[in-house]
Structures are given as structure tokens and as C-alpha cells.
Amino acid sequence: MNIVENFDLFAPRLINKKELLSGGHRACSGCGEVLAVRLMCKALGENTVIASATGCMEIVTSMYPTTAWEVPWIHVAFENAAAVASGVEAGLKALRRKGKIADCDIKVVGMAGDGGTMDIGMQALSGAMERGHDMLFVCFDNEAYMNTGIQRSSGTPMGASTTTAPAGKVSMGQKTWKKNMAEIMVAHNVPYVATACPSYPLDFIRKVEKAKKVKGPSYIHCFSVCPTGWRCPSDQTISLGRLAVETGIFPLYEVENGKYKLSAEMPKKLRPIKEYYKSQGRYRHLGEDEIKMIQDRVNKEYKKLLNKVQCLEAWS
Amino acid sequence: MAKRVGMEVALAVAEAVGQCNIDMAAVYPITPQSHIGEHLSDLVADGKIDAEFVTVESEHSAISAIIGASGTGARVYTATSSQGLMLMHEILPIASAMRLPLVMGIANRAVSGPLNILNDHSDIMPQRDSGWISIFVENGQEAIDVSIQAFKIAEHKDVNLPVCVNIDGFQLTHMVEPVEFPDQELVDKFLPPRVPFASLHPSNPVTMGAFAMSDYFTEILKAKDEALKNSKKTILAVWDEWAKMFGRTYKPVETYKADGAEILLLTMGSMGETAEIAIDELRAKGMAVGLVKLRLWRPFPFAEIKEVLKKAKKVLVTDRAVSFGGPGGPVCGEIKAALYNEAERPAIYSYIIGLGGRDVTVGDFTSMIDKVNREEVNTDTYEFLGVRE
Structure with missing residues (x-):
């Protein structure tokens, strides 16, 4: 029996049964992001404080006078989740040191969507990571500004049609390559960076648990399928997340103290991206040439990643 | 006996804040505020005050970080000026709506353009409707006194609002004036530790900064307006107490x-x-x-x-x-x-x-x-x- 099978048999029973993001929130059916947040909370446990950016997850969980949060949670604005989280961390640290609160470990977590992380929140995140706060930041990336109505962000992939980068007679939709946020975080030399997807719940939970144990800043980039924005059936959330990983469009890996490691979930041979594209309306307009151009890039990027995994293995 | 010394007002403000047992400060450099932040970091570096000094990457993050820290129940401070205050503008009404006590020193300076670093009040005026308590000082002594009073006002159970202390840039911040620091013992008596009405701690999970639509929005704003108007009673009481303890009177x-x-x-x-x-x-x-x-x-x-x-x-x-x-x-x-x-x-x-x-x-x-x-x-x-x- 190999290790992976072991995981399949026993690991699910070890998952925290307590729901720290309770049901009754207002997320769309099939929302991959809210599933990811729920799993993240299970992995973090109760000794957690979350600072959230404005966005879908904030709107659907905190409609006054209700709340879905069973952990302490704060929202201030769109671009500053990392700054707020760094303040929470500093406040708790000082109060604990001065004996004003109980002496126990509390993990501070900042969270935002792709816009709140990669675009408008980039500066605050870079600052917080550089300063070395003991905090985890999780980007729930659904590849566009879904809360405001599917506008393109720097996380939107090449060729996807959005409401501000629409496909048209002379346009193939998004004309830029997705910003590689995990690499930008690696460049900050933080102790732990990982990519994850709730379609692989045990892998995601394990990564959050790992990040929780890090003393210092850590970053997880979580791929979050959005049926509303991707124009796909809401029962395909899990399979689309898997396809994104299996095609190499969103490879799962970890970077621990600069050392790259491919996650066990990555297949030996990648599937063609066409299989991932076919059920998504946002790619419907793409022709063979365009798909080939993107496929070439995906292959190249994946090779680059494998090279890093191998090179850095050789160095250590 | 309180000591009377000659000191640059910006440094005196930092000293006064240092007397307030703050837990956390986040400051970003900007002329003519910088000496406040620099001196506050000196006090932390020398172990004279036990606080986290967070060297944020912008004023927007300075105000955001102190909101986060105030949410945990910490006593927090920031200082800024002009463009820095304008960058904070988005967050100011959120701070007051969240009813979090914050204290901010403002070294008032002209707002660009054209770029200018000298004193006027064009930075604070656009913040007028943010729901903050806003106090002006006239000299170094007042800058010290009001900086200390501000914590007591902000954290009072009937107030829970952010307070800004307007200190004219250069004209005040960079003047060396004779000032008197209140005895630490008396400051401790005047300003007891903060007792937050709620805090971000797993022992009692709370949701701060919820989303509200038209069914609650007006009520929340009316409550903020009432809280700000009502804060005058506390401000007057704090000034009364100050006069009795330190002999210097303050009036609106x-x-x-x-x-x-x-x-x-x-x-x-x-x-x-x-x-x-x-x-x-x-x-x-x-x-x-x-x-x-x-x-x-x-x-x-x-x-x-x-x-x-x-x-x-x-x-x-x-x-x-x-x-x-x-x-x-x-x-x-x-x-x-x-x-x-x-x-x-x-x-x-x-x-x-x-x-x-x-x-x-x-x-x-x-x-x-x-x-x-x-x-x-x-x-x-x-x-x-x-x-x-």
C-alpha cells in the first residue's frame, strides 16, 4: 500500500469536524472559493484571526446583522487585507508580550481574491511579507473581479473572455499572460509558499496546516473555480479544478525555504488544455491557433517549474 | 515635579505618546511629520516603551494596520501629514464606523498641487466628514497635552472613536519650545489601560467590519453621528480632569x-x-x-x-x-x-x-x-x- 492510498483511507477522518465558516452564507451554488475558505478554516482551527479583503467572500459571509464566521474576523477595505492582518499580528504580539491577553498562539490570516491580492492589494501584501509578520496570506484566485461582475484582473488567463476584456470580432479576450503571484511571493524569500486547489482537499488542508506552523510569513495561492464567472455548470467545480491541475495550467507545488517541490497530485503526463477549456464559456471563442499558442506557453511554464524543482534539489 | 525642558515639538509629541503605554504604532515617513515617527522608533529601540513599531510601506497601510491592532484591543498611534493623510482618506470613515479608538497626530501641511511641504490646513479639511474627533493645538505644550488626552477621549466607553490632533507642520512641529512633561505617575493615573468593548480574540469570536445594505446603513450612520456629537461631553470631562490634575485648561x-x-x-x-x-x-x-x-x-x-x-x-x-x-x-x-x-x-x-x-x-x-x-x-x-x- 503506498502513501497516497494511506491518505485516502485515513486522512479524511482526521479533518476537523467543526465548521468555522458556518452554512447559510450567500455564495453562489458551486462556488469553489467558499469551499476553499471552509476547508482553510478547518485546517486552521479555532485559534485564528482572519482579516479579509472586500470581495465575494466578504459580501457573502458578513451581511449585517448576520455572520457566517465562527472565528474572529475583520474586514476594513479592498486593498489592505495584508496591512490589517499585519496590524492584528502586531497588536496580538504586543498584548501577549505585555501580559494583557492569554499567552497562547494565535495564527493571523489575511485573505483576498485575485484582484485584492495581485492588483490593488499587491503593495500592502508585499510590505507585510517583507516585514516578516507571523501571518499566512491566502489568495483565493478565481481569475477575475467576480464580485463586481467578471472584469479582468492580472490573474485572468490569456484568452479568457471577461466583461472588460471581452472576446469580439477583433479580440480574443484577455491579451496578457496571468501574473505569476506565487513566484512573486517566492521572490520575497518567505519561508513557505504553496499553490493549492480545493479539488484536492487533503493536499490543500495539509498545506494550510504547514503554513500555520511556520513562524513568519507564508503564502498560499488557492485556485478557486467560479461557475458564475467562468460560464460553466456549477456541478463541475471539482472536476474543473482537477483539470486545471492535470493540464498543468495550475500546477500544485510548494516552495519551502526556497526549495521547490512538486505536489504528489501532479500527473506524470499533462492532459491537453483543450479538455479543460471545453466546458467553460469564457474560452468558447478560442480557435485552434489560439489554443495552440496557449498550450505551448503552458508546456514551457511547466517545464520551467520542473527545472526549478530539479535544479534546487541538486543545489541543496 | 514635572520637568520643564526645551525640545522640538515633534519630538515632544513622540515623548508624550511614549508616556501613554501604547502597544502598537505604524508610521510612514512624510515631511514634516517624520520626526514624530523617528523619535517614537527611538523610544522603542531604546526599550523606553514596550510597543510594536510597524514600519509600513504606505500611509494607507499605516491606518489599516492600526485599525487591525486596535481591533485586538491594543492602544495604537500613527502620525502623518498632507499627501499621507489624503492617501488614508478612504480608510478614515471606516475607522469611525467600526468605532475603533485610534489616535493620529497630523503635522498639517499643504496638499499638492503644486507640491509644497509647508503648513496650511488643506490636508485636514477634506477629512472633515470622516467621523473623526478633530482637535487643533496652538503650541508645543498643547501638542503634548492633547496627544495624551486624545487616548483617553478615543478609548472612553461612551466614545470609541478615532481622534486626530492637528499640529501645524514646521510652524509647530519643527519649533524648539519650552515644554513641560507631566509626571509619568500622573499620566498613568489619568490614562488607565484600555478596556475594549470587543476584541479580535478566539476566546470570543466577533465579526468586525460587516457589510450592510440599505436596511441598516442609515441607522449605522445616524449612530455614528450621535456618537460623534455625544463625544463632546466626554471631551469636556477629560479637559476638566486634565485641568484639575495638571493645571492647564482646555476649551472647545x-x-x-x-x-x-x-x-x-x-x-x-x-x-x-x-x-x-x-x-x-x-x-x-x-x-x-x-x-x-x-x-x-x-x-x-x-x-x-x-x-x-x-x-x-x-x-x-x-x-x-x-x-x-x-x-x-x-x-x-x-x-x-x-x-x-x-x-x-x-x-x-x-x-x-x-x-x-x-x-x-x-x-x-x-x-x-x-x-x-x-x-x-x-x-x-x-x-x-x-x-x-
């Missing part, structure tokens, strides 16, 4: 030789002291003039302003900012609004003075009053003092 509206004055000059901030000399000169010549100094900008002290101004024949309001295309000076607009419903009310003259650090001398004040006295200026417009056209 201060006056100088205003009794029996037919013409009243109104200033806000550090120019009050120059204006006093002008009043002395004109009084010596037998002119019935006096000075009114507005200290409490928000909550606006309507009752006190009416009481002081309504018996005068003429009031000359000076503003150090412009409400472009509007009523001219924002302070003057407020004064007019305060007096509109009075049966007897003075004629009000509006002067915009000292923009971008332009000097306003004793002679400038006497000549402004002289012009108003001879009715060489109109009440239906506003003048830019000494402007070259």
Missing part, C-alpha cells in the same frame, strides 16, 4: 480679550499666538477687538461658538484652506451655518490666509482687521490675503 473655543469686543478675529491652530499680539496692538490703540480660537473642529462646538460670537458686530474668520468654487473658507462656512438661526448675528468676513506656508505677520492681522473695520471688504465674498493678481 478659547477667547482672548473678547469681552466687549465689537470685532472678533477667529483663528485655528498655531496662528492664534501671532493674532494675540495683533489684538494687543489694536487694543492699545483703543480699538474694541478680540480673538476667538477654535480648538475643537469636530464635533463642531455650535453652542460655544454662538455664545462667543453673537454679540459682536463683525467677525473676521481666517481659513487656511480653500473650498474651491464654494463658500471660500471651510471654517467660515461652518461659522455662518452656526449663526444663521440667531436673531442677532454679526456680519461675517472671510479671509484665506497662510496657504502653503506663506507667512502671516502681526501686521497682516492688524491690516485685515482695519479693512473690516472700515468696511473695505464685503461679507458676500472672500479674500485671499496678500495675493498677487
Whole structure:
């Protein structure tokens, strides 16, 4: 029996049964992001404080006078989740040191969507990571500004049609390559960076648990399928997340103290991206040439990643 | 016995904040605020105060970080100026709506453009409607005293609002003045540890900064308005207590030789002291003039302003900012609004003075009053003092 099978048999029973993001929130059916947040909370446990950016997850969980949060949670604005989280961390640290609160470990977590992380929140995140706060930041990336109505962000992939980068007679939709946020975080030399997807719940939970144990800043980039924005059936959330990983469009890996490691979930041979594209309306307009151009890039990027995994293995 | 020393006001402000047992500060450099942040970091580096000093990457993150820390129940501070305050603008009304006590020192400076680093009030005026308590100081001693009082006001259970202390940039921040620091023991007595009404801690999970639509939004804003208006009671009580403990009195509206004055000059901030000399000169010549100094900008002290101004024949309001295309000076607009419903009310003259650090001398004040006295200026417009056209 190999290790992976072991995981399949026993690991699910070890998952925290307590729901720290309770049901009754207002997320769309099939929302991959809210599933990811729920799993993240299970992995973090109760000794957690979350600072959230404005966005879908904030709107659907905190409609006054209700709340879905069973952990302490704060929202201030769109671009500053990392700054707020760094303040929470500093406040708790000082109060604990001065004996004003109980002496126990509390993990501070900042969270935002792709816009709140990669675009408008980039500066605050870079600052917080550089300063070395003991905090985890999780980007729930659904590849566009879904809360405001599917506008393109720097996380939107090449060729996807959005409401501000629409496909048209002379346009193939998004004309830029997705910003590689995990690499930008690696460049900050933080102790732990990982990519994850709730379609692989045990892998995601394990990564959050790992990040929780890090003393210092850590970053997880979580791929979050959005049926509303991707124009796909809401029962395909899990399979689309898997396809994104299996095609190499969103490879799962970890970077621990600069050392790259491919996650066990990555297949030996990648599937063609066409299989991932076919059920998504946002790619419907793409022709063979365009798909080939993107496929070439995906292959190249994946090779680059494998090279890093191998090179850095050789160095250590 | 409190010690009397000569010190640059910015450093004195940091010393005073250091006396308040803060837990956390987040400051980003900007002229002329920087000396406050630098000296505060000195105090932390030397172990004189036990606080986290977070060197944020922008003012936007400074205000965001202190909100986060205040959410945990920590006593927090930041300081800024001009463009930094403008960058914070988005977050200011969120802080007051979240009812989190924060204290911010503002080294008032002109807002760009054109870029200018010197003193006026164009940075604080756009923040007027943010729901913050806003207090002006006139000299180094007041900067120290109000910086300490601000924590007590902000954290009071009936207030829970952010407070900003307006300290004129350069004119005050960079002056070396004789100041007296209150004894630490007395400060500790005056300012007990903060008792938060809720805090971000797993022992009692709370949701802060929830989302509210039209069904609750108006009620939340009305509650904020009531809280800000109601804070005046606490501000007055804190100033009373301060007077008893430290012997220095503070009032929302201060006056100088205003009794029996037919013409009243109104200033806000550090120019009050120059204006006093002008009043002395004109009084010596037998002119019935006096000075009114507005200290409490928000909550606006309507009752006190009416009481002081309504018996005068003429009031000359000076503003150090412009409400472009509007009523001219924002302070003057407020004064007019305060007096509109009075049966007897003075004629009000509006002067915009000292923009971008332009000097306003004793002679400038006497000549402004002289012009108003001879009715060489109109009440239906506003003048830019000494402007070259």
C-alpha cells in the first residue's frame, strides 16, 4: 500500500469536524472559493484571526446583522487585507508580550481574491511579507473581479473572455499572460509558499496546516473555480479544478525555504488544455491557433517549474 | 515635579505618546511629520516603551494596520501629514464606523498641487466628514497635552472613536519650545489601560467590519453621528480632569480679550499666538477687538461658538484652506451655518490666509482687521490675503 492510498483511507477522518465558516452564507451554488475558505478554516482551527479583503467572500459571509464566521474576523477595505492582518499580528504580539491577553498562539490570516491580492492589494501584501509578520496570506484566485461582475484582473488567463476584456470580432479576450503571484511571493524569500486547489482537499488542508506552523510569513495561492464567472455548470467545480491541475495550467507545488517541490497530485503526463477549456464559456471563442499558442506557453511554464524543482534539489 | 525642558515639538509629541503605554504604532515617513515617527522608533529601540513599531510601506497601510491592532484591543498611534493623510482618506470613515479608538497626530501641511511641504490646513479639511474627533493645538505644550488626552477621549466607553490632533507642520512641529512633561505617575493615573468593548480574540469570536445594505446603513450612520456629537461631553470631562490634575485648561473655543469686543478675529491652530499680539496692538490703540480660537473642529462646538460670537458686530474668520468654487473658507462656512438661526448675528468676513506656508505677520492681522473695520471688504465674498493678481 503506498502513501497516497494511506491518505485516502485515513486522512479524511482526521479533518476537523467543526465548521468555522458556518452554512447559510450567500455564495453562489458551486462556488469553489467558499469551499476553499471552509476547508482553510478547518485546517486552521479555532485559534485564528482572519482579516479579509472586500470581495465575494466578504459580501457573502458578513451581511449585517448576520455572520457566517465562527472565528474572529475583520474586514476594513479592498486593498489592505495584508496591512490589517499585519496590524492584528502586531497588536496580538504586543498584548501577549505585555501580559494583557492569554499567552497562547494565535495564527493571523489575511485573505483576498485575485484582484485584492495581485492588483490593488499587491503593495500592502508585499510590505507585510517583507516585514516578516507571523501571518499566512491566502489568495483565493478565481481569475477575475467576480464580485463586481467578471472584469479582468492580472490573474485572468490569456484568452479568457471577461466583461472588460471581452472576446469580439477583433479580440480574443484577455491579451496578457496571468501574473505569476506565487513566484512573486517566492521572490520575497518567505519561508513557505504553496499553490493549492480545493479539488484536492487533503493536499490543500495539509498545506494550510504547514503554513500555520511556520513562524513568519507564508503564502498560499488557492485556485478557486467560479461557475458564475467562468460560464460553466456549477456541478463541475471539482472536476474543473482537477483539470486545471492535470493540464498543468495550475500546477500544485510548494516552495519551502526556497526549495521547490512538486505536489504528489501532479500527473506524470499533462492532459491537453483543450479538455479543460471545453466546458467553460469564457474560452468558447478560442480557435485552434489560439489554443495552440496557449498550450505551448503552458508546456514551457511547466517545464520551467520542473527545472526549478530539479535544479534546487541538486543545489541543496 | 514635572520637568520643564526645551525640545522640538515633534519630538515632544513622540515623548508624550511614549508616556501613554501604547502597544502598537505604524508610521510612514512624510515631511514634516517624520520626526514624530523617528523619535517614537527611538523610544522603542531604546526599550523606553514596550510597543510594536510597524514600519509600513504606505500611509494607507499605516491606518489599516492600526485599525487591525486596535481591533485586538491594543492602544495604537500613527502620525502623518498632507499627501499621507489624503492617501488614508478612504480608510478614515471606516475607522469611525467600526468605532475603533485610534489616535493620529497630523503635522498639517499643504496638499499638492503644486507640491509644497509647508503648513496650511488643506490636508485636514477634506477629512472633515470622516467621523473623526478633530482637535487643533496652538503650541508645543498643547501638542503634548492633547496627544495624551486624545487616548483617553478615543478609548472612553461612551466614545470609541478615532481622534486626530492637528499640529501645524514646521510652524509647530519643527519649533524648539519650552515644554513641560507631566509626571509619568500622573499620566498613568489619568490614562488607565484600555478596556475594549470587543476584541479580535478566539476566546470570543466577533465579526468586525460587516457589510450592510440599505436596511441598516442609515441607522449605522445616524449612530455614528450621535456618537460623534455625544463625544463632546466626554471631551469636556477629560479637559476638566486634565485641568484639575495638571493645571492647564482646555476649551472647545478659547477667547482672548473678547469681552466687549465689537470685532472678533477667529483663528485655528498655531496662528492664534501671532493674532494675540495683533489684538494687543489694536487694543492699545483703543480699538474694541478680540480673538476667538477654535480648538475643537469636530464635533463642531455650535453652542460655544454662538455664545462667543453673537454679540459682536463683525467677525473676521481666517481659513487656511480653500473650498474651491464654494463658500471660500471651510471654517467660515461652518461659522455662518452656526449663526444663521440667531436673531442677532454679526456680519461675517472671510479671509484665506497662510496657504502653503506663506507667512502671516502681526501686521497682516492688524491690516485685515482695519479693512473690516472700515468696511473695505464685503461679507458676500472672500479674500485671499496678500495675493498677487
